[in-house]
Amino acid sequence: MQVLWRQMITGTLVLVVVNTLVAFIYLWRDARCPLSRREQAPISRPPLRPCVVSRDQTEDGLSTIRRTQNISRTFYDECVMVRKLRQDEQGNVPFVTRTAFQQTLSQVGAQHSCNQNDATQPARIVFGSRWKEIRERRHVAKNRYNNRTVHFQESRQYVDSWSPLSYPTGLRVSPGNITKLEGIRVAWLDEYISDAWLKEVRLSCHLGSLVFSAEVPDVTVTGDNTSDVTVSSFDIHHLNRQLEFLYYHSVSEKTLARDEVHVQFGSHKATIAIRIQHFPMFHLYDHGEDNFVKDRVTVITKTYLRYPVLRKLIDSVNKYFSGVKIIVADDSDKFEDLSDYKNVDHYRMPAQKGWFAGRNLALSQVTTEYFFWLDDDMVFTEKTDLKFMMNFLDETGYHIVGGRLEDSELTFAQRYDYVPSNTDDGGCLSRKEGSYKVIPGFPTCTSTDIVLNVFMGETQTVRSVGFEPNPVYARAAHSEFFADGLGRFRVASCTNVEVKHLSDTSNRHYNKARHTGGTINYYKLKYIYFRNNLFNLLIK
Incomplete structure (x- = not known):
């Protein structure tokens, strides 16, 4: 009887162990490939193994990969198929649209819309019967612009989650130099693909050559030191080892360009952006031992026949910031002498050259890191805090910070x-009122795109944008400069910095030259539409 009980217990234990092992095997298999193979059976699966057996030359000279049907599939093939099936099934999962998001999307769409019917004077109305001719000429000018403009934004690409390719996202190389294409490898396939199958990686570019600095045994490299290279091996570890020695050599005559290295392994592709460009030189300013405003900021303005208010401006600057250099660009018909001010550089221009021409002249003579611009009919007060503005630009990295007028809520x-x-x-x-967000650490300052014509700027960045000296901007211009700077500098507006505006309406000669009616605005609109490739200009 005892023998019988022992046999029963032993048999039970054996069954438990066997069942446990079977369960473990199934769990292990499902963890690696979560969909059971019974669900895969009815599906006709195409060959997925990235095995190269021959190469065909196409008419354009590029080689293509021809595949053959594999009788036996590896675990990798089955898992890839399962993942593709699961991705297809994901589209059938039900969902409920969030009303709040749709409302947000509609609001953003309304704020960033470009409805041709919203413009009071769209380009086709401004140019009238000449619109077709102007549009064709503008198209030619746009092609010239694009031909000399290099866009360095990285290319957009979609990468499958099961892609075995690893690669860098973007690299930079100076003209004629060499940079390492570090990080290109075929990952996580070594345990799924047999060494009996050939693995091949193809790489190509346009403006450079691909060169290897070393040779790895059992690896074949075709096209070394050319723009089209193929690396193949039966051993994936040797293949990846060879890719570790890959370099990009810039050989184009272009010293400012963008290239792409295309990588292909089987059906998987990747693109690596290459920026061909000299590294820019630094342009640094010494803030001095004491960090005084007079050593780091220059006040600039432009005047035309308004010497009485100009002298008040100079006196106010000397009152609050003694020793600060002042630059005056003057296109008056008759000049007055300002030599009694030792800190003023007075530059005389041809008569009535205009607003932006004067700004350009004044800015071109600035030798300090920052400049402070204001009109000639404004004066400093106790709240004209140049020190605050200077520290703001130092700490935040913004390029322009604007102030406001005294006793006015207008910040522009x-x-x-x-x-x-x-x-x-x-x-x-389109142009609309308002700012974006409050800047952390500066509760009185917000980020924006346009500020009042009372602002401090970082000299080098603003000078690189410049002020368009075209005659259409001679009498009135301001916001056009900020439109030219879109995407090139950061702008902030601070309500705690003020200047006082002196209303001077008695100067008949100035008023006659400044206020020319709507004719100049009509020509300005035509110029903007052509120059900035616009169809609509909306002011809300």
Whole structure:
């Protein structure tokens, strides 16, 4: 009887162990490939193994990979198929649209819309019967612009979650130099693909050559030191080892360009952006031992026949910031002498050259890190805090910070919204009131796109944008400069910095030259539509 009980217990234990092992095997298999193979059986699976058996030359000279049907599939093949099936099934999962998001999307869409019917004078109305001719000429000018403009934004690409390719996202190389293409490898396939199958990676570029600095045994490299290279091996470890020695050599005559290295392994592809560009030189300013405003900021302005208020401006600057250099650009018909001010550089221009021409002249003579611009009919007060503005630009990295007028809620903080277009009709530029967000650490300052004509700027960045000296901007211009700077500098508006505006309406000669009616605005609109490739200009 005892023998019988022992046999029963032993048999039970054996069954428990066997069942446990079977369960463990199934769990292990499902963890590696979660969908059971019974669900895969009815599906006709195409060959997925990235095995190269021959190469065909196409008409354009590029080689293509021909596949053959594999009778036996590896575990990798089955898992890839399962993942693709699961991705297809994901589209059938039900969902409920969030009303709040749809409302947000509608609001954002309304704020960033470019409706041709919103413009009071769209380009087709401004140019009238000449619109077709102007549009064709503008298209030619746009092609010239694009031909000399290099866009370095990285290319967009979709990478499958099961892609075995690892690669860098973007690299930079100076003209004629060499950089390492570090990080290109075929990952996580070594345990799924047999060494009996050939693995091949193809790489190509346009403006450079691909060269290897070393040779790895059992690896074949075709096209070394050319723009089209193929690396193949039966051993994936040797293949990856060879890719570790891959370099990109810039051999194009272009010293400012963008190239792409295309990587292909089987059906998987990747693109590596290459920026061919000299590394820019630094332009540094010494803030001095004491960090005084007079050593780091220059006050600039432009005047025309308004010497009485100009002298008040100079006196106010000397009162609050003694020793600060002042630059005056003057296009008056008759000049007055300002030599009694030792800290003033007075530059005389041809008569009535205009607003932006004067700004350009004054800015071109600035030798300090920052400049402070204001009109000639404004004066400093106790709240004209140049030290605050200087520290703000130092700490935040912004390029321009604006102030406001005394006893006025007007800050002239406005935002631009530019919607480009790939058509010949052109894009849309709209201007609206308001700022973006409060800047951390500076509760009185907000980020924006346009500020009042009372602002401090970082000299080098603003000078690189410049002020368009075209005659259409001679009498009135301001926001056009900030439109030119879109995407090139950061702008802030601070309400705690003020200047006082002196209303001087008695100067008949100035008023006659400044206020020319709507004719100049009509020509300005035509110029902007052509120059900035616009169809609509909206001011809300």
